[in-house]
Amino acid sequence: MSRADVVTARGAAVRRGGRTVWSGVDVTVHAGEFVAVLGPNGVGKSTFLQVVLGLVAPADGEVRVLGGAPGSANRRIGYLPQRHAFDAGTRVRGVDVVRLGWDGDRWGVPLPFGGARAKAARERVDEVVELVGAGDYAHRPIGRLSGGEQQRLLIAQALVRRPDLLLLDEPLDSLDVTNQASVSALIQHVCRSQGVAVLLVAHDVNPILPYLDQVLYLAPTGAIMGPPADVITADTLTMLYGTPIDVLHDRTGRLVVVGQPDTHEHH
Amino acid sequence: MAVHLSWDLGWDVRQLLAFPFMVNALRAGTIVAVVAGAIGYFMVLRRESFAGHTLALIGFPGAAGATWLGINESAGFFGFCVAGALVIAALPAQGRANPLGGYGERSAVIGTVQAFALACGLLFVTLYHGLLSGLNDLLFGTIIGITSRQVVTLLVAGVAALAVLAVIARPLLFATVDADVARARGVRVRLVGAAFLVLLGVAAAGTSQVTGTLLVFALLVAPAATAVRITARPVAGVVLSVVIAVVVTWLGEGVAYFSPYPIGFWVTTFAFGFFLLAGGYRALADRRG
Numbered sequence: 122m123s124r125a126d127v128v129t130a131r132g133a134a135v136r137r138g139g140r141t142v143w144s145g146v147d148v149t150v151h152a153g154e155f156v157a158v159l160g161p162n163g164v165g166k167s168t169f170l171q172v173v174l175g176l177v178a179p180a181d182g183e184v185r186v187l188g189g190a191p192g193s194a195n196r197r198i199g200y201l202p203q204r205h206a207f208d209a210g211t212r213v214r215g216v217d218v219v220r221l222g223w224d225g226d227r228w229g230v231p232l233p234f235g236g237a238r239a240k241a242a243r244e245r246v247d248e249v250v251e252l253v254g255a256g257d258y259a260h261r262p263i264g265r266l267s268g269g270e271q272q273r274l275l276i277a278q279a280l281v282r283r284p285d286l287l288l289l290d291e292p293l294d295s296l297d298v299t300n301q302a303s304v305s306a307l308i309q310h311v312c313r314s315q316g317v318a319v320l321l322v323a324h325d326v327n328p329i330l331p332y333l334d335q336v337l338y339l340a341p342t343g344a345i346m347g348p349p350a351d352v353i354t355a356d357t358l359t360m361l362y363g364t365p366i367d368v369l370h371d372r373t374g375r376l377v378v379v380g381q382p383d384t385h386e387h388h
Numbered sequence: 389m390a391v392h393l394s395w396d397l398g399w400d401v402r403q404l405l406a407f408p409f410m411v412n413a414l415r416a417g418t419i420v421a422v423v424a425g426a427i428g429y430f431m432v433l434r435r436e437s438f439a440g441h442t443l444a445l446i447g448f449p450g451a452a453g454a455t456w457l458g459i460n461e462s463a464g465f466f467g468f469c470v471a472g473a474l475v476i477a478a479l480p481a482q483g484r485a486n487p488l489g490g491y492g493e494r495s496a497v498i499g500t501v502q503a504f505a506l507a508c509g510l511l512f513v514t515l516y517h518g519l520l521s522g523l524n525d526l527l528f529g530t531i532i533g534i535t536s537r538q539v540v541t542l543l544v545a546g547v548a549a550l551a552v553l554a555v556i557a558r559p560l561l562f563a564t565v566d567a568d569v570a571r572a573r574g575v576r577v578r579l580v581g582a583a584f585l586v587l588l589g590v591a592a593a594g595t596s597q598v599t600g601t602l603l604v605f606a607l608l609v610a611p612a613a614t615a616v617r618i619t620a621r622p623v624a625g626v627v628l629s630v631v632i633a634v635v636v637t638w639l640g641e642g643v644a645y646f647s648p649y650p651i652g653f654w655v656t657t658f659a660f661g662f663f664l665l666a667g668g669y670r671a672l673a674d675r676r677g
Binding site: 174176195196198200201202204211212213214217218221222224225226227228229230231261262265278279 | 433554555556557558559561562565566568569570571572573574575616617620621622625674
């Protein structure tokens with residue numbers, strides 16, 4: 122494990138309600154890498170992000186995040202959970218939501234006309250709003266914006282503290298195809314230009330496929346990690362899940378994984 | 389009645405302040421308006437109006453019980469409202485929290501508690517064999533009968549509530565807008581939410597003593613709902629909500645003094661008027677895009 126590794130896991134396992142979600146998971150995410158977390162529904166992809174954040178403790182194995190225990194460096198992590206969109210009644214501006222990412226966890230209220238510190242915060246908020254291309258609508262109530270516009274502002278919120286690691290949980294899920302493509306390109310741009318490692322949970326790998334350094338394919342009994350071309354193959358996935366799986370390529374280069382077992386969670 | 393409204397505003401104000409009971413009513417009204425305006429803003433953002441309504445109703449058996457037992461009525465209001473807030477905060481959040489981190493799924497339990505609270509209040513009033521007007525005043529407010537001691541109690545409770553609100557305001561806003569991200573950033577979402585419910589209890593208890601239990605929302609919801617229709621800026625929203633609450637209180641109390649109709653009606657009517665104007669403004673502004 123080198124110092125530049127952002128996330129490492131060795132033989133990690135997670136149990137929830139007496140049930141093993143996954144076990145034997147080995148992961149290495151290097152600084153600045155763009156990594157997709159893939160796998161069938163209910164396999165525990167979001168749980169993996171919660172382990173990285175220290176919100177769920179691994180039942181077994183070792184997990185290190187940014188050189189420490191999970192949760193010890195959350196100030197350096199930007200997180201965008203899986204969500205329903207803000208509804209039209211949410212009367213808070215986009216810039217306010219971004220600003221909460223800067224100092225929303227601190228007690229007290231910022232003083233009006235607060236001098237240099239307030240100025241630095243305002244400038245940083247403007248900077249990330251420009252970075253995600255949300256300058257035109259960031260001052261409107263976030264509930265009035267489209268899903269793609271909301272997602273850009275939430276990415277800005279996750280970025281505002283200059284994190285070393287960005288955790289994005291299905292950020293493309295509720296978007297139409299055009300917005301999926303543009304938000305994917307934005308995440309790639311952020312990853313490369315800001316040198317921030319990205320762990321992105323995805324249901325469909327295709328929008329981000331051209332940009333990925335590695336994929337992490339999760340299964341109940343382990344995980345496989347590597348470049349997409351090596352991991353998303355019929356042989357590798359068949360071995361991982363122990364059931365016949367096909368990977369089809371259409372003429373545009375899109376991948377379709379056929380036959381992967383959906384693991385349904387029992388509550 | 390010697391008082392009557394004239395075209396001379398100075399004379400009207402002098403008439404208004406001629407009686408100590410009216411001075412106390414204005415002092416108490418101003419205090420509870422400031423507190424309700426600020427706390428109501430967060431309540432509206434958090435979509436906890438139902439919890440706020442319930443807390444107001446829980447104050448009714450508190451005050452009625454206190455009267456029956458010969459205890460200080462303010463103590464009954466504050467005691468029951470704060471205890472009720474702690475109970476609501478302790479209810480487990482069922483299932484998935486709504487996107488604004490509110491308490492939508494607890495509403496069935498809260499509603500049941502609310503009905504029971506109202507029933508207990510009715511029982512206490514009956515046990516007291518009290519004056520019928522007592523029930524009316526508890527439910528719909530009265531302009532007379534606010535004592536100087538009560539004003540001091542309201543002031544102390546109000547200042548304390550606003551001080552706590554100032555300390556938790558930022559993480560509270562974060563937890564309200566985006567509970568999951570706030571939690572990952574180390575905000576103690578549950579604790580902040582519980583603290584806010586207690587503040588809401590204090591605001592409801594204080595406001596009840598001016599507007600009556602059933603018309604608390606005239607100051608707790610209407611000004612805040614008006615403010616969020618006018619601005620989406622959090623700081624401006626709080627300030628505007630407070631200003632509207634204070635203005636409708638002064639207008640309501642002033643007009644009630646000169647008219648034969650009750651204070652609760654006037655305060656609520658002015659608050660409703662502002663709300664309608666803001667709703668119209670919002671509809672027009674949204675249509676223009």
